[in-house]
Amino acid sequence: MDNGEYFGTVGTRFKPIQNEEQAAFLESLVGEGNTVECVGALFGGRKVFWTVKCPSHMMIGGEDRIDQYLILVNGHDGSVGFVCFWSPIRVVCNNTVRAAMRGMKSEQAVRFKHTTNIMDRIDDARKTLEIGNQYFTDLANHFERFVDYKISDGVFKDYTKVLFDDKEDIRNIITTNYRAEQQTGTLWGAYNAVTQYADHQMRFRGKENREAKRFESVVYGPGQRLKQKAFDLCIRAVA
Numbered sequence: 359m360d361n362g363e364y365f366g367t368v369g370t371r372f373k374p375i376q377n378e379e380q381a382a383f384l385e386s387l388v389g390e391g392n393t394v395e396c397v398g399a400l401f402g403g404r405k406v407f408w409t410v411k412c413p414s415h416m417m418i419g420g421e422d423r424i425d426q427y428l429i430l431v432n433g434h435d436g437s438v439g440f441v442c443f444w445s446p447i448r449v450v451c452n453n454t455v456r457a458a459m460r461g462m463k464s465e466q467a468v469r470f471k472h473t474t475n476i477m478d479r480i481d482d483a484r485k486t487l488e489i490g491n492q493y494f495t496d497l498a499n500h501f502e503r504f505v506d507y508k509i510s511d512g513v514f515k516d517y518t519k520v521l522f523d524d525k526e527d528i529r530n531i532i533t534t535n536y537r538a539e540q541q542t543g544t545l546w547g548a549y550n551a552v553t554q555y556a557d558h559q560m561r562f563r564g565k566e567n568r569e570a571k572r573f574e575s576v577v578y579g580p581g582q583r584l585k586q587k588a589f590d591l592c593i594r595a596v597a
Contacts, residue, residue, distance in 0.1 A: 365404050366435030372472045375432055375440055377406060383476050384408060384430060387442075387483055392428070400570035404435040407573065416446075416498040419505040419541060426494055428487070440476065442483065443467035444493055503596045504546035514548050521552065521588060531555055545592050552588040556581040 384394070388410055396409040408430040415425045430442045444467075468483040470476055509517075514536060518529040535554045541547035560581055562571045575581035 363402060365402075366437065368436040368472070372436060373474070374434060375470075375472060375476055379476060380406070380408065380430060380432055380440075383480070383483075384410060384428075386477070386480050387487070388412070388428060395427075398573070400573060401435075405431065405433045405438060405570075405574075407431045414494070416494065416501075418498065418501045419546065421540070422546075424498075424501070436472070439472065440470040441467060442469075442487070444487065446494065446497060500593065500596075501546060504549055504592055505541060505544055507545040507592075507596050508543055509545055509548060517548050517588075517591060518552075520591060521584065528555065531559055535559075545595060549588055549592050553585050556584045556588075560584075 392413070393411045394408060395411045397406070399406050410428040410430075412426040412428060415423055417423055424446045427445045428442065429445045430440075431438065432440045468479075468486050470479060514533075518532050522528045522532075532551045532555050536542060536547055536551035539547035539550055541550070557572075557576050560572070560575060562568055562575070571579075572581075
């Protein structure tokens with residue numbers, strides 16, 4: 359129901375994609391065998407997200423399970439479009455990795471402007487996401503190489519300096535994460551130490567909407583960009 363609250367100013371062609379329409383889109387897209395695990399509203403309902411857990415998963419290093427999720431994000435205020443994409447979740451610490459592999463193309467995610475009927479795009483979306491599903495197979499191969507790649511304390515220190523050269527306090531947090539990792543001494547342990555910081559420990563200004571800011575950071579903000587940079591550094595190391 360509309361509560362009359364002002365969300366944002368949009369153009370005359372803007373067509374709201376209602377939350378009920380999003381639910382119908384996901385149901386038609388993924389079919390049976392999948393579970394809607396989380397639905398959230400951010401900034402008073404201006405942005406909403408859906409997390410759908412799929413049956414498939416991958417095991418990294420024989421002990422680290424990564425599930426496959428389909429994420430949908432939509433903005434009612436005109437600040438973000440309608441986007442649907444695959445995302446891996448590291449269940450061990452429940453942190454969203456969302457590390458798009460190097461070379462992953464934008465067409466492997468579904469993006470719609472608020473000027474179209476999303477239900478008319480189900481077939482196109484399904485084909486796009488089937489192509490993007492190959493991303494998980496490739497990502498698992500990359501992660502296994504990270505597990506097998508041994509690193510010294512000196513290499514790890516250099517890794518954190520490239521990411522945060524002038525921020526010793528952050529490097530110390532990531533180092534603490536790394537020493538607590540099951541895969542300490544490997545590139546996989548180093549990478550996960552960074553993702554733990556990006557998803558759970560990164561600080562945000564202000565006292566309001568911190569969780570909403572964290573979600574945005576993890577999905578398409580500074581947290582995601584940090585993880586992408588950390589991922590790219592690992593790819594270069596094992597190349």
